[in-house]
Amino acid sequence: MILVTGGAGYIGSHICVQLLQAGHEVLVLDNFSNSKPEALRRVECIAGKKIHLLEGDIRDSTILDRALSHPVRAVIHLAGLKAVGESVNKPVDYYSVNVTGTLNLIQAMQRHQVYQLVFSSSATVYGTPETVPIKEDTPLHPESPYGRSKWMAEQILHDLSLSVANWKIVVLRYFNPVGAHPSGLIGEDPSGVPNNLMPYISQVASGKRPLLQIYGNDYPTPDGTGIRDYIHVEDLAAGHLAALTALKHSNELLTINLGTGHGHSVMEVLNAYESACGSKLSYQISARRPGDVAFYWADPSQATKILGWTARKDLQSMCNDSWRWQKLNPNGFC
Ligand code: NAD
Ligand code: UDP
Numbered sequence: 568m569i570l571v572t573g574g575a576g577y578i579g580s581h582i583c584v585q586l587l588q589a590g591h592e593v594l595v596l597d598n599f600s601n602s603k604p605e606a607l608r609r610v611e612c613i614a615g616k617k618i619h620l621l622e623g624d625i626r627d628s629t630i631l632d633r634a635l636s637h638p639v640r641a642v643i644h645l646a647g648l649k650a651v652g653e654s655v656n657k658p659v660d661y662y663s664v665n666v667t668g669t670l671n672l673i674q675a676m677q678r679h680q681v682y683q684l685v686f687s688s689s690a691t692v693y694g695t696p697e698t699v700p701i702k703e704d705t706p707l708h709p710e711s712p713y714g715r716s717k718w719m720a721e722q723i724l725h726d727l728s729l730s731v732a733n734w735k736i737v738v739l740r741y742f743n744p745v746g747a748h749p750s751g752l753i754g755e756d757p758s759g760v761p762n763n764l765m766p767y768i769s770q771v772a773s774g775k776r777p778l779l780q781i782y783g784n785d786y787p788t789p790d791g792t793g794i795r796d797y798i799h800v801e802d803l804a805a806g807h808l809a810a811l812t813a814l815k816h817s818n819e820l821l822t823i824n825l826g827t828g829h830g831h832s833v834m835e836v837l838n839a840y841e842s843a844c845g846s847k848l849s850y851q852i853s854a855r856r857p858g859d860v861a862f863y864w865a866d867p868s869q870a871t872k873i874l875g876w877t878a879r880k881d882l883q884s885m886c887n888d889s890w891r892w893q894k895l896n897p898n899g900f901c
Contacts, residue, residue: 568592573646575602581804587614625668631675641683654713665716700866728820742796742826746885747892754892756899769893783855792833794862796826799880809874826865843886
């Protein structure tokens with residue numbers, strides 16, 4: 568059985584589908600602070616299999632003991648807070664959930680002698696990189712409480728792996744996850760105004776928002792707009808299953824980028840989305856967003872070498888799947 572913390576969330580729900588389809592028993596621990604139980608019902612519908620669910624907070628040791636009293640072989644730890652901007656205003660919440668929550672989880676895993684962990688980290692830990700593509704040994708300069716909370720959790724896991732030989736840990740640094748399950752049944756369901764580009768564009772496409780603000784067209788990029796490494800959430804989920812397999816054969820903590828190795832500009836994403844939804848989308852050029860980096864993308868060669876994983880889906884399929892999800896679920900999971 569695999570314990571997935573935060574399994575009802577955007578990335579977790581896609582991982583749960585693939586785990587079930589690969590024949591794993593899945594136990595989700597989630598407090599639904601940023602997700603809905605309906606997501607898990609739809610996961611079960613796609614996979615045609617049941618999920619075991621515990622509702623609770625990863626900072627609650629009692630609920631973790633309950634979760635780990637199941638025959639759990641490995642944990643995929645996704646539960647966390649993830650909004651960079653919000654983390655500046657609520658740093659304590661971010662350190663509490665992302666750092667204390669992770670500490671609490673590994674202490675519970677030690678109590679139950681479960682030593683295999685896949686951890687969700689983020690390319691945010693690199694901050695503004697000096698060079699691209701970003702390799703895993705690029706110096707880390709997290710620039711927000713969110714980024715620092717992921718960096719701290721990574722440090723804790725690193726020290727843990729050096730202290731006791733039996734821990735097997737993979738830290739996955741995600742680049743920009745986008746898209747949705749091709750069924751249109753599960754996808755990203757942001758509460759309030761989306762912070763990120765693709766969910767925002769999808770709401771412009773559905774008529775929920777009047778236009779996209781493009782944050783700057785004077786960056787040193789071919790069309791002047793910011794460039795990111797967008798990765799389809801299905802590819803990202805597949806990376807976790809590959810990490811679970813790699814864990815078994817590894818004796819050291821592995822830190823691995825999950826990205827495509829290709830960057831796309833805001834204009835390219837907008838154009839691909841227009842092709843997906845079949846209409847022109849309104850936009851306006853506005854000032855740069857404070858703290859934004861001009862361009863970055865991953866060097867994903869370690870993922871290929873160590874996990875045998877490569878991202879397969881292109882920008883157009885990311886936009887097509889995002890649009891299908893948005894069109895079929897204009898109000899998310901409701
Ligand atoms: P999400 O918010 O959709 O999912 C997180 C899940 O964790 C939600 O279901 C939420 O209810 C749950 N959760 C939050 N706090 C909890 C707590 N204290 N106890 C139990 N459950 C809790 O986010 P996501 O996009 O699926 O991200 C999953 C992980 O990946 C996060 O750790 C995030 O930091 C990391 N990550 C996400 C991105 C991204 O762009 N989506 C990029 C890099 C890293
Ligand atoms: N962006 C934009 N308008 C938006 C949201 C994002 O122009 O409403 C740009 C942003 O400046 C960046 C890119 O889209 O260049 C990706 O932003 P996102 O927030 O999705 O990812 P992050 O910057 O956190 O990597």
